[in-house]
Amino acid sequence: MQQHLTTIIDIARQLGISKSTVSRALTGHPNVNTKTRQRVLELAEQLDYQRNQLAISLLTNQTRTIGIMVPEFISFFFPKVIIGAQEVLAEAGYNVVICHSNESYETEVANAKALLASRVDGLIVSHTKETRNFDHFRVFQRRGIPVVFFNRVCEDMNVSKVTVNDYDGAFQAVEHLIQTGKRRIAHLAGPDSLPNSRNRLNGYRDALRKYGIDEEPELIISYDLTLEKANIYVNHLLNLPQPPDALFTINDPTAIEALQVIKNRGLRIPDDIAIVGFSNDPISALVEPGLTTVAQPISEIGQQSAHLLMEQLADKEQMKPARTVVLETQLIVRGSTVQGK
Amino acid sequence: MQQHLTTIIDIARQLGISKSTVSRALTGHPNVNTKTRQRVLELAEQLDYQRNQLAISLLTNQTRTIGIMVPEFISFFFPKVIIGAQEVLAEAGYNVVICHSNESYETEVANAKALLASRVDGLIVSHTKETRNFDHFRVFQRRGIPVVFFNRVCEDMNVSKVTVNDYDGAFQAVEHLIQTGKRRIAHLAGPDSLPNSRNRLNGYRDALRKYGIDEEPELIISYDLTLEKANIYVNHLLNLPQPPDALFTINDPTAIEALQVIKNRGLRIPDDIAIVGFSNDPISALVEPGLTTVAQPISEIGQQSAHLLMEQLADKEQMKPARTVVLETQLIVRGSTVQGK
DNA sequence: CTGTTAGCGCGTTCAC
DNA sequence: GTGAACGCGCTAACAG
Numbered sequence: 001m002q003q004h005l006t007t008i009i010d011i012a013r014q015l016g017i018s019k020s021t022v023s024r025a026l027t028g029h030p031n032v033n034t035k036t037r038q039r040v041l042e043l044a045e046q047l048d049y050q051r052n053q054l055a056i057s058l059l060t061n062q063t064r065t066i067g068i069m070v071p072e073f074i075s076f077f078f079p080k081v082i083i084g085a086q087e088v089l090a091e092a093g094y095n096v097v098i099c100h101s102n103e104s105y106e107t108e109v110a111n112a113k114a115l116l117a118s119r120v121d122g123l124i125v126s127h128t129k130e131t132r133n134f135d136h137f138r139v140f141q142r143r144g145i146p147v148v149f150f151n152r153v154c155e156d157m158n159v160s161k162v163t164v165n166d167y168d169g170a171f172q173a174v175e176h177l178i179q180t181g182k183r184r185i186a187h188l189a190g191p192d193s194l195p196n197s198r199n200r201l202n203g204y205r206d207a208l209r210k211y212g213i214d215e216e217p218e219l220i221i222s223y224d225l226t227l228e229k230a231n232i233y234v235n236h237l238l239n240l241p242q243p244p245d246a247l248f249t250i251n252d253p254t255a256i257e258a259l260q261v262i263k264n265r266g267l268r269i270p271d272d273i274a275i276v277g278f279s280n281d282p283i284s285a286l287v288e289p290g291l292t293t294v295a296q297p298i299s300e301i302g303q304q305s306a307h308l309l310m311e312q313l314a315d316k317e318q319m320k321p322a323r324t325v326v327l328e329t330q331l332i333v334r335g336s337t338v339q340g341k
Numbered sequence: 342m343q344q345h346l347t348t349i350i351d352i353a354r355q356l357g358i359s360k361s362t363v364s365r366a367l368t369g370h371p372n373v374n375t376k377t378r379q380r381v382l383e384l385a386e387q388l389d390y391q392r393n394q395l396a397i398s399l400l401t402n403q404t405r406t407i408g409i410m411v412p413e414f415i416s417f418f419f420p421k422v423i424i425g426a427q428e429v430l431a432e433a434g435y436n437v438v439i440c441h442s443n444e445s446y447e448t449e450v451a452n453a454k455a456l457l458a459s460r461v462d463g464l465i466v467s468h469t470k471e472t473r474n475f476d477h478f479r480v481f482q483r484r485g486i487p488v489v490f491f492n493r494v495c496e497d498m499n500v501s502k503v504t505v506n507d508y509d510g511a512f513q514a515v516e517h518l519i520q521t522g523k524r525r526i527a528h529l530a531g532p533d534s535l536p537n538s539r540n541r542l543n544g545y546r547d548a549l550r551k552y553g554i555d556e557e558p559e560l561i562i563s564y565d566l567t568l569e570k571a572n573i574y575v576n577h578l579l580n581l582p583q584p585p586d587a588l589f590t591i592n593d594p595t596a597i598e599a600l601q602v603i604k605n606r607g608l609r610i611p612d613d614i615a616i617v618g619f620s621n622d623p624i625s626a627l628v629e630p631g632l633t634t635v636a637q638p639i640s641e642i643g644q645q646s647a648h649l650l651m652e653q654l655a656d657k658e659q660m661k662p663a664r665t666v667v668l669e670t671q672l673i674v675r676g677s678t679v680q681g682k
Numbered sequence: 683c684t685g686t687t688a689g690c691g692c693g694t695t696c697a698c
Numbered sequence: 699g700t701g702a703a704c705g706c707g708c709t710a711a712c713a714g
Contacts, residue, residue, distance in 0.1 A: 005484065007707055018685045023709060031683055048483070053458040054404070055707035058395045058690050065459075073420050080415065083441070095455055098439040100424070114436055117394040118406070139389070143346065256627060286597060288629040348691055359701045364693060374699060396691035399706050 006047040014047075015039055026051070057119065066309065067115040069099040069108065069125045071152070075253060076281040077298060078126070081150065084302025085124055092310055094121070103225075105130040112136040116143070122309045126151040129191050129225060144319075146312030150305045152194050160308035161324040162301050166196045169294035169329035170203025170248070173276040176292070177246045178211045180337055182274055186219040186237050186244035188230060188254055197222075197250060200278065204248060219244055227257045234258045238265060238273075245273055246337075252277040252284050255291055259336065275336040289335025297327050347388040355388075356380055367392070398460065407650065408456040410440040410449065410466040412493070416594055417622040418639060419467070422491065425643025426465055433651055435462070444566075446471040453477040457484070463650045467492040470532050470566060485660075487653030491646045493535050501649035502665040503642050507537045510635040510670035511544025511589070514617040517633070518587045519552050521678055523615055527560040527578050527585035529571060529595055538563070538591060541619065545589060560585055568598045575599045579606060579614075586614055587678075593618040593625050596632055600677065616677040630676025638668050 008026065012019040017036065024032045025040035026049075043049075057063045066089055070078040078100075086096050097120060101108035108128050115123060116139060123140055125147065134154045140147050141159065150162040177185050187204045190197030201220070208215055218240065223229045230249075234257070237244055249255040255277030259269065267273055269289055277284055280295035304325045312320055335341045349367065353360040358377065365373045366381035367390075384390075398404040407430050411419040419441075427437050438461060442449035449469050456464060457480060464481055466488065475495045481488050482500065491503040518526050528545045531538030542561070549556055559581065564570045571590075575598070578585055590596040596618030600610065608614055610630055618625055621636035645666045653661055676682045 009707080019708080020686080020710090021684055023707095024684085027709080033683060036683085048480070050457055052399070052460065052707050054395055054399045054460055055690085056709075058393070058399055058692095058706090059708055059710090061690075063395070073414065074417065074424070076415065079420060083415075083443075086441075095459065096440075099437075100427075102424075113391075116391055118436065119393065119395055142389070260627065283624050283627065286601065286624065286628055346691095349693095350691080360692080361694085361702080362700055365700085368693075370693095372699060377699080393691050396706085397693075399690090399708090400692055400694090402706075 005052075006044075006049045007052070008049075010047065011040060011043050011049060014043060061119075062121050063095075063119050064093060065095045065097055065118070065120050066306075067097045067099065067118075067120040067123045067125075069101060069111055069115070069123065069127075071101050071103045071108075071126060071128045073098075073100050076283070077151075077251075077279055077296075080298040081126075081302040081305070084299035085306040086302070088303050088306035088310070092306075094310075101128050103128045103130065105133075109136045112139070116140065116145075121145065122313055123147045124305045124309055125149055127154065129194060132193060146309055146319075148305045148309045148312075150301050152196060155195055158322050160312065160322045162304045162308065162327070163196065163324070164296045164301070164327045164329050166199035166329075167203040167206075169278065169296075169331075170200035171207045172203075172329070172331045173248050173278070173292075173294050174204050174207035175210070176331055176333065176337060177248065177274055177276060178207065178213070180270070180274065182246035183213060184216065184219065184242065184244045185213075185246040185248060187221070188233060188247065188249040188258070189220060189222045190225055190250040192222055200250060225250070225254070227253065230254045230257045231261060234261045238262070238267070243273070246270075246275070247273060248276045250278060252279045252281040252291065252293055255293065255336075256283060256287055259287055259291065270335070270337050270339060280332055284332075285334070290341065292334045292337040292341075293332050295330045295332050300327055346393075347385075347390045348393070349390075352381060352384050352388065352390060355384060402460075403462050404436075404460050405434060406436045406438055406459070406461050407647075408438045408440065408459075408461040408464045408466075410442060410452055410456070410464065410468075412442050412444045412449075412467060412469045414439075414441050417624070418492075418592075418620055418637075421639040422467075422643035422646070425640035426647040427643070429644050429647035429651070433647075435651075442469050444469045444471065446474075450477045453480070457481065457486075461486065463487045463489070463654055465489045465491065465646045465650055468495065470535060473534060487650055487660075489646045489650045489653075491642050493537060496536055499663050501653065501663045503645045503649065503668070504537065504665070505637045505642070505668045505670050507540035507670075508544040508547075510619065510637075510672075511541035512548045513544075513670070513672045514589050514619070514633075514635050515545050515548035516551070517672055517674065518589065518615055518617060518678060519548065519554070521611070521615065523587035524554060525557070525560065525583065525585045526554075526587040526589060528562070529574060529588065529590040529599070530561060530563045531566055531591040533563055541591060566591070566595070568594060571595045571598045572602060575602045579603070579608070584614070587611075587616070588614060589617045591619060593620045593622040593632065593634055596634065596677075597624060597628055600628055600632065611676070611678050611680060621673055625673075626675070631682065633675045633678040633682075634673050636671045636673050641668055 008019045008022040012022045025037040073079045099111040147159045153161040189201045277293040280293045284291035349360045349363040353363045366378040414420045440452040488500045494502040618634040621634045625632035
């Protein structure tokens with residue numbers, strides 16, 4: 001039941017003037033008779049006139065819309081990043097289109113195409129765990145549309161990026177476990193394809209090395225970030241002849257899944273086995289015992305991503321050199337590593 | 342650093358044919374020589390041609406984009422609804438633009454304007470707790486753009502809606518509390534302005550009445566859904582001369598906040614005080630004791646919303662009559678009401 | 683201060 | 699099977 005929407009031509013006709021004048025009046029161009037402008041504005045209001053952004057975008061070749069694509073937004077992390085980015089972007093007059101790839105490479109490619117077709121002015125993205133080929137993002141670059149990666153970043157692309165110091169966060173986490181007397185520290189790591197996963201693994205390794213603890217291959221398990229697998233691997237670790245006395249996981253949801261498994265087995269946390277997660281999701285403060293975790297400045301990741309994007313957007317002429325911002329993490333100690341905390 | 346994007350004219354020129362033919366070849370029009378089509382398709386691929394959706398939308402007066410606006414998407418509920426809706430919409434070839442109003446009426450109005458300007462074909466929305474005036478949504482109706490409300494619905498607008506049976510869910514929750522021997526059952530209710538909040542309150546009341554329990558005004562507190570306030574009111578309730586022996590809250594985050602407060606005070610759950618929430622957020626299974634709660638079919642709310650919207654979208658000519666879908670809830674019993682569950 | 687003209691990229695008549 | 703012309707709604711350049 002589409003009906004006719006009033007255009008500047010309607011207004012022009014009714015007022016017996018040209019549409020150019022109407023356009024000027026509406027956009028606040030200085031060279032318009034005050035009285036004429038007044039009449040235009042009134043009639044526009046009365047006719048419920050609304051600018052057609054589509055036409056303007058077609059004309060100016062910019063939509064003032066930014067695409068944000070994340071692998072999922074059920075967990076706390078990504079929504080919070082999006083909100084941080086949105087704050088900054090809205091301030092600057094940009095609209096935001098949010099997509100989630102559902103951790104599927106195919107969906108990611110399809111979304112990228114859709115965003116390209118709708119002519120977003122820029123893209124902020126954290127890719128799926130499956131993504132190996134980044135051509136669907138390179139298309140944006142080739143078109144002169146700035147791209148910013150965060151959290152999961154493509155190392156081979158020369159674009160701006162926002163990450164946290166994953167290495168250091170992991171190092172702190174493991175050092176903390178060692179300092180509380182743990183020696184057989186397991187690590188549920190993320191997929192090797194993700195740089196942040198690799199960095200955390202390196203932090204884990206170096207912390208062990210610093211304290212002269214030999215790395216036990218059987219205690220390091222890379223997995224695909226699904227909770228079902230986490231469950232399986234935690235049980236596997238606990239069933240080892242020499243089970244670990246501590247567990248450092250790639251993220252909080254995994255840690256909390258582990259926490260459930262361990263509690264159900266009747267083991268004591270942290271005495272029998274201590275746990276450290278990564279992210280400081282609010283839920284980590286709610287479980288029992290509270291989860292020790294490496295806090296990331298989540299909102300700030302979004303804000304910085306937006307800033308870096310707008311930096312690129314600022315001067316279209318001479319693409320600014322890409323920048324990488326690395327934010328610091330902070331260890332939050334709770335009951336899963338220190339009794340009574 | 343915008344550069345020239347290849348258009349159908351570029352392709353036409355290079356092939357020495359007219360842009361009409363290129364257009365036809367690209368859109369799969371039957372009346373095109375197979376060979377010509379082949380050449381067009383090849384060159385398009387080679388030139389990295391991408392249709393300009395903007396131009397098409399301007400021409401056809403439809404964007405195949407649906408706006409979804411929610412008050413927030415940090416908690417589990419709204420993201421999950423969005424994903425449900427998106428599944429159905431994507432299947433039908435629609436893109437989705439997600440907005441969140443951050444529980445602010447002003448932001449909601451601004452977002453509505455932006456969605457209108459970007460010419461979405463339809464709108465799925467759950468409004469803020471502040472919203473009393475719905476004119477910014479009525480504009481869509483007036484323009485012939487279908488609107489579907491879910492969860493928080495405007496009772497005065499004649500549009501399709503998706504809700505759950507809030508009354509019944511609340512009734513079951515309170516009946517369950519009574520059947521476990523509770524008598525002084527408090528209710529942390531949502532704002533009066535929200536119909537679902539009122540319906541849950543009514544369910545609470547009628548359950549009490551059915552069992553001949555007098556309603557105690559001091560045990561019913563409406564509040565603004567912020568966790569700080571929840572904290573204050575829970576403490577207030579516990580400080581009453583005769584504190585409640587059970588608490589039914591408007592949603593799960595509130596119930597979990599209450600659970601923390603109660604545990605910190607050293608009270609036993611459920612013996613001293615039992616708790617029931619509403620929604621069955623995953624977190625309710627993770628806290629200790631597990632939270633008894635009223636489960637909503639969250640994904641289905643999104644899916645149904647999308648279906649109702651597409652029903653309206655289907656025949657533009659004669660607006661179909663609006664429909665309201667009410668989905669059923671289910672009580673999930675956990676340790677916060679039954680010891681050892 | 684205002685009107686005329688052109689064109690953004692595309693699909694769609696209507697001719698041939 | 700193909701091409702020329704038109705128009706979606708708007709802004710900008712140019713000419714008064």
